Amino acid sequence: MSGKRDRTITNEDPYHPEEGLKEPAICDGCGALYRNRRWQLDAQAAEVESANPEVSRVSCPACQKIAEKYPEGVVTLRGAYLWEHEEEIRNILRNEESRAMSQNPLQRIMRMEREGDELIIETTEQKLAERLGKVLHRAHQGALSVTWSDDHRLCRVGWERLL
Numbered sequence: 001m002s003g004k005r006d007r008t009i010t011n012e013d014p015y016h017p018e019e020g021l022k023e024p025a026i027c028d029g030c031g032a033l034y035r036n037r038r039w040q041l042d043a044q045a046a047e048v049e050s051a052n053p054e055v056s057r058v059s060c061p062a063c064q065k066i067a068e069k070y071p072e073g074v075v076t077l078r079g080a081y082l083w084e085h086e087e088e089i090r091n092i093l094r095n096e097e098s099r100a101m102s103q104n105p106l107q108r109i110m111r112m113e114r115e116g117d118e119l120i121i122e123t124t125e126q127k128l129a130e131r132l133g134k135v136l137h138r139a140h141q142g143a144l145s146v147t148w149s150d151d152h153r154l155c156r157v158g159w160e161r162l163l
């Protein structure tokens with residue numbers, strides 16, 4: 001467990017240091033551009049800004065969480081139905097990630113791996129975990145559960161379908 005999660009109990013996300021962030025800034029990891037107080041994935045705009053001598057080179061909050069293995073959402077999928085429809089389900093999740101990223105590039109799947117009989121998906125933001133669970137539930141029914149940690153730092157989503 002990361003010490004960051006235990007340090008203080010506030011609703012502040014430790015990975016949103018935007019207050020001190022100079023604009024424009026470009027993430028060295030993913031190329032996201034920080035401008036007008038928001039992150040965006042716009043390759044053309046980022047290329048134009050990279051010629052700007054004032055641009056800051058940083059690591060965006062999503063890339064920091066991925067580097068430090070600090071998920072804010074964990075989705076656990078299980079049940080025989082999952083493995084019979086694994087490819088389709090993985091595609092649904094990846095498509096939903098793309099939709100989420102087009103709205104907010106900091107919402108990403110940081111890991112999607114089979115562990116024993118479960119498929120574990122870790123996300124950089126809580127909302128994305130909830131969103132993945134809901135889209136899967138809409139498309140494939142099953143049983144969905146969403147729980148938040150007491151400090152609202154971590155969202156755990158469970159989904160199961162046997163037949």
Ligand SMILES: [Zn+2]
Nearest residue numbers: 027030060063
């Ligand atoms: Zn980044």
